[in-house]
Amino acid sequence: MTVNGEVVTRDVEARLLLVHFLRDELGLTGTHWGCDTSNCGTCVVLYDDEPVKSCTVLAVMAGGHDVRTVESLEWEGQLDPVQQGFMECHGLQCGFCTSGMLMSARALLDRDPDPSEATIREAISGQICRCTGYASIVRSVRWAAEHPAGGVG
């Protein structure tokens, strides 16, 4: 599979979940392992540009596919606009849900660069922020939509 633009080849046990492959085999611990039951969405990564819950995908199923994790958002020292938006609008408190939220926000903006608040709420509706900071998360994604080139120094 390709992970964050790099081709990765490993022999893995069939039962290894994608979230554990990313974290334990590749050391990409930005992807969090949360509820483990496909509810919380902190493990969201992009699979061929669409968000998936990596606790509910077998690593072997990602063979031949393109996977992007939160580590791919920063580019040459520059944070992605969604990361900047979360900083500007206090989109994170404890930070546990953040990597999943950032990835589904990125996927949403790639498809719909100017989403309404309702569209953003729908896009993150399969994810849980246990700090209940949803309003700030929605504002953060809107900030990113309004600043497609970023802009925080």
Place this chain on the structure above:
Amino acid sequence: MYPSRFAYEAPRTLDEAIGLLHDGAGEAKVLAGGQSLVPLMKLRFANPELLVDINNLPGLDRLETLADGTIRVGALVRHRDLERAGDVHRIQPVVGAAAPLIADPIVRTRGTLVGSLCHADPQGDWAAVVTALRGYVVAQGPGGRREIPIGDFVTGPFQNVLAHDEVAVEAVLPGPRHTVAGGFLKLERRVGDFATAGTAVAIELDGDRVTRAGIALTGVGSRTVDATGAAEALVGRALTSEAIAAAADAAAEAAQPTADHRGSAAYKKHVIHTFVTRILTRVSTTSEQAA
């Protein structure tokens, strides 16, 4: 949580997949989207010895609309594909109404309609839609293909009629003969939770007369409830408030809910009654405006 150990094969042809299932002698499972099977395996409710991953099989991702309005949904068509298929929604509005309510948006990336039918969860949404539309499943095994009406396909909670060496390759929604209307409503405590109750309504109208009706309920029985009495209350009649009330009464009567943390049996029947009334009233108001 890890699934038990299992062998994994990702065949490139359907014949190869069927051969693997045949040799698996009932201990093999088909893996499509995996959004129900993988969680079940992690909980060790399902412990197949072999997973046959059909994601690499060519052609199964096809979502086709034929000239007569027939819709063919391949086994690898994801909920998300159906959510974005405007041409399908125009032919069958009930599909367009249900697609954005399946699971949550991220699960919809991977999960499939055909997989959902095979999984046969009594609280599944697509089975109600396909039942309301009188759809069928096309299965292929070593002996060839067969078409299985949805009512015969599901045999009980989490049980279907497929032989161990058959693959459900597509679901087919027959083309309508008259003007189509319908809708899907679901009550859930939060996005992604199982339905407290859900209702799929698909009707056809010739002028103001209902010529065909399908009403199916989810979450209110040990399997999808085909509320035939509710449908019969509509056929041959106009969508008057009396006809709508009769259909809603019959649907609530057909529901067989059990009380749980999502609500009492009476409450769920009430929800079904409300949903049938709401969908049909909307259809009736819309067609009056169009006339």
